[in-house]
Amino acid sequence: MKLSPKVERLPIVPGIAATFVGTVVGAGFASGKEIFRFFTIQGLQGCLGVFCSILILGFFGERVFRIGLAIRPKSYKEFFEVCLGPALSRIADLIVSVFFVILIGVMFAGCGAIFEELGFGYWIGIALSALIVMMILFKELSGLITANLIIVPLMFCGALTVSLFAIQNRCAVSLWKSADFNWLLAAVQYSSYNLVLAVPVLLSLCRRYPSASHLKLGGWLGSLTLGAMAGLIYWSLIFHFPHLRGSQLPMVDLARLGGDCLYWMYALILWCEMLTTLLANTYGVAQRLAASTGLKFRSYVIILTIIGILIGQIGFGKLVTKFYPLFGYFCLAVLLLLIKKIPAAKK
16 A cells, blocks of 8 residues: 555654544643542552553554454444444444543633633634644644654643652651452553554554554553653652542642643643544544545535534533443453454455
């Protein structure tokens, strides 16, 4: 498969890794809420959970790449047909498509909320985010990869800065151990949820980069980068656990303690991380719809942007609370079925 000139000029392995990270990392990760819920509340054993998540994401991410190379699907619909069979794949395709559209709305609502928090106005954040999404995705996969190559290093630097500040100024608390294996279940749930979210973009990478070695290296580099970021956030939150129990945005609250400069920096990085999820999900659904209809990819980008803005009016908090837990159970089932579907990839 011949790559387009724009894609050929991009660094392949770092591009794959950055796209993997940018797809998985979203508002929940950047705000610290996901890490707090899945790992920090487990105490010291939450560190084991982070490590297990790296292995699960790397292992099953590689399996998704191998399936993608073997079947060369045009969208995630064909991927589910291989993993789940004809009957269940139709249900899975519908669930994933609906959830991705809802998630687009969640991210638009979050973008507006951040700009409102910073004093710029809710609709300024919505309009700017929509404009950026269309500008980037009109260049399709090359635009998505380029955006992640820029945003992901900024995300890592932001998480590192706030985490180092939080660890240096940690509270004097004793660290505890969980009495059971909830940390392992939490790691599996977290990994399965994020992996299924990444499937549409990972399959697109298979179509662009037919080298199994490049995809494997990029996938594991992305998993290790995610693990490093999750570890930094985990340690910063656990050292401030008593003050963050009721926080909806733990990392933003920690950044606020560092002064206005650190707070503004991290708020803007949180917006960038929402954009990466927004880009990935809009791209995935637009590719899915374009592959099965005669309408162009760009047209679906515009349509999904409008629908996402309308869904976002429900509110960020309500959307997250109602839809995320349901989707998590579905993702866990898909992860288990992936174990049985590991065809040999074409070299």
